[in-house]
Amino acid sequence: MIGLGLLNGLIVTMKAAIRGPVTVQYPDRRVGLLGAARELGMSPFQFLVKRPKDAVKAAAGFATVEDKIAQGPRFRGQDFNWYEDRCTGCASCAKFCPLGIIEIVTSPSDTLKSQGEVYNIDVFDIDIGRCMFCGICVEVCPYDALHMGSGFELGTYERKDLVISVDALRTKKNTPSTWFRPQLEETAYNPHSGESRPWTEVGRHEQPTDEELNERWVDER
Amino acid sequence: MTLKSEPVIVNVGPQHPSTHGVMRLRVAFDGELVTDAEMIIGYLHRGSEKLAEERTFTQVVTLTDRMDYVAAMTNNQAYILAVEKLAGIEPTPRGVWLRMISAELQRIASHLIAIGFLMQDLGAMGTPLMYTMREREDIMDMFELMCGARITNSYHRPSGVFQDAPPELWPRLEAFLVEMPGRIDEYEQLISGNEIILSRMRGIGIISPEDMINASITGPMLRAGGVDWDIRHQQPYEYYDRVEFDRPIMDESDNYARYLVRVYEMRESLKILRQCIDQIEPGPARDPEVPFVIRPPKGDAYVPIEGPKGELGFYLVSDGGISPYRCKVRPPSLLNLTLLREMVIGLPMAAMIVTFGTVDINMGEVDR
Structure with missing residues (x-):
């Protein structure tokens, strides 16, 4: 049937969509509110109360953490x-x-x-x-x-x-x-x-x- | 009435995303159809062969990386085999196995690039290319573990490789061998049955096997035309006579056959990798007696190997000094391109680009 091959290919792209990204967001990875709180070792609620300014920033998507590229020890x-x-x-x-x-x-x-x-x-x-x-x-x-x-x-x-x-x-x-x-x-x-x-x-x-x-x-x- | 018209000359390239580098095609069009095509090369000429004449034999390895820069390991291998034949150096068994492992990984990486960019030429912007790049990234990480560089490897040395592979490599290679067949199935599911791709690649860009043999075209392109010619099998170098693998042969000799041969070859490379891991023996990865500066006796040597794009070989002449008197490269990309004009005449513009993509060239190697 014509079109079956196309649908078959779409299955692959759908699978990739739910598999999650493999890209490394070098040099900085954006973390949301939850991620920023986890970085600091607090619960999100604590984070909101103790550092409200940072929490607002993080919720707006401005909080980043360093994302390192894994390098081999022989890297030249x-x-x-x-x-x-x-x-x-x-x-x-x-x-x-x-x-x-x-x-x-x-x-x-x-x-x-x-x-x-x-x-x-x-x-x-x-x-x-x-x-x-x-x-x-x-x-x-x-x-x-x-x-x-x-x-x-x-x-x-x-x-x-x-x-x-x-x-x-x-x-x-x-x-x-x-x-x-x-x-x-x-x-x-x-x-x-x-x-x-x-x-x-x-x-x-x-x-x-x-x-x-x-x-x-x-x-x- | 008679139409008063003249052919439209269009320059495709040198700065064009589908020319795989700095390749310039001057094409004459009659409407949408190609009536003549002329390839103009030399924009990436760096004089590597001449530069090799004033460097010592080991230093030239760094130049070979930059010829076919998507398959640097096979270039290293071809050069080192020629040096070993010239100087009569016997490689260590572990070094040979490591060279085979790196070369087969590089073949997979090169074919991944070929397929990904072919899809890009077809207009599948991004998706298949990103998938193939994802797997290539795994291979590049393994190269980084082995030799500290991802693209310009310079890993091979006379008598083996410069340093044994680290123990962290083997679990990664195992994981890659387990994962990769599923990924190749994915490409086939995505690409091979797609009706748009079939209609644009089947029966297009046909070239007869006789013409290909006359033009000394080699590699996947020749095997897609039904000629059983694989140097790994017919003239085994290194330990290719100790591994078993099939040679995918197609008869159609069209764009689709060239694509399929590459996909099947990746599976065969995985088979070879598995056998290499099973047979690799402990020992030194290079002979410590071989010095950095070698002085081969007077003479010449040529060793052809099956690179990812075809027969790749270095012809070296020595006058007894520390550097080659002459270094001539047999670049598969350049010779595979020679029949491009015959392949594209009569095709529309879009099919011409696809045909060009299935040849799988690399301008670094064409111009050197």
Whole structure:
């Protein structure tokens, strides 16, 4: 019968109508009066009595709660995590970046530990305005000093603000992504928990102490 | 009396929602019917093949993501297979299984996009596309768990994949395999029996199998014309000889057959995924001995694979250095487009757009 196929299709759309939405209302989800009261842990009646202004707002549909997008722990995001204590200034990341957007300037350090071993990092610029987040800089880092982050939202007025400078990298709270870092995955670390990791715990192998480095330096020469 | 008239030339695209990217069609119309069509491509040309010549073999993986950007995993796979053949690298078993799992998931995702946007071209604004996008979202989430990116994956590496899949992936994949057949039934219920779609797709856009073979058209388009050609079966790569699957063949070679072949192929991909999960073996996902910078010996290599759109392959020439001397892509989208003119002549404007949609092209791959 002609038209049966159309009706058959309508059954599908009707089913979808009652199944409920799958869309995530990023970044904010509107909650009504009941939802806003539940967020605050009150009953709707309490909410009305205690905070009438907010209750009116919520009833009018202006109350929102944050709706987070679920991200995997390996997410390759824009805020790079860098551990200065692990970095030797070898510039492998700059060398292997397919776009050449990492700039590193180093100078020999005058501390004992770094005689020939470690350099001062004067400039470490990552131009994330051109970055494609392939993560190859993280993959080639032999000392596990550079890690991807998990941020994905960024807006600036000028392109020069998109360059991450060495000072920004130094002051950042490090929540490294577990991309290409199986040692972080073994400890069930999730960067989205907001917990930061110190430099001693992110490496593939034990970091030698200053004495060991000094001994090795003496032995080699 | 004689009508004094001349053909009307209409530019469809390059900025047109139904040209799937920046494709420009210069069409000559006699009234409503197409009398001539010329495709003008190159608006998305980024010179990926030339860029590959100054990057190391592993860095080029990131460029292949951006060729067919709705099927990045299969592009990675095709490139890596060519590199492995060139350099004589033996992949680890677990890496191969993970590559197959990611490639089959990507095939489903690509066909979902093809069907959804085909319906959009037909005028079914939104509904079927949103349904297919909903399932694609599941696949993208799984890719994010596996490799941290949703579209530009760069997951495959010479000798396997860069990192083993996390344990959270497997329950999600199981749930997906349980849920997906019902969802495909839903598409079929919604689309396959619909009289409007049948009247607009059956018997339209017919092309003979001989012409398709002569124009080296491959993939679902060729199988919809009754030619049994699936590289996964005829020239098995990876472990496709260890899994069993059927090859859906249709004889009509019209728009509807091309749509149905894609729907059936999604079911076959689910079968392959199930067998991959059953057969995957523990072990390293890549060979740690393979360095980041590889220097293949002098020579060349070409490995064809069955991508979601057809035969996809990378022809690589090495001069013994760290980067390819020449990297040539065989893009299925471009070659499948070559007979578009023959397919659309004589059709009305609306049917031309539908025919264009069933070819399932991706401009990132056509122009590279």
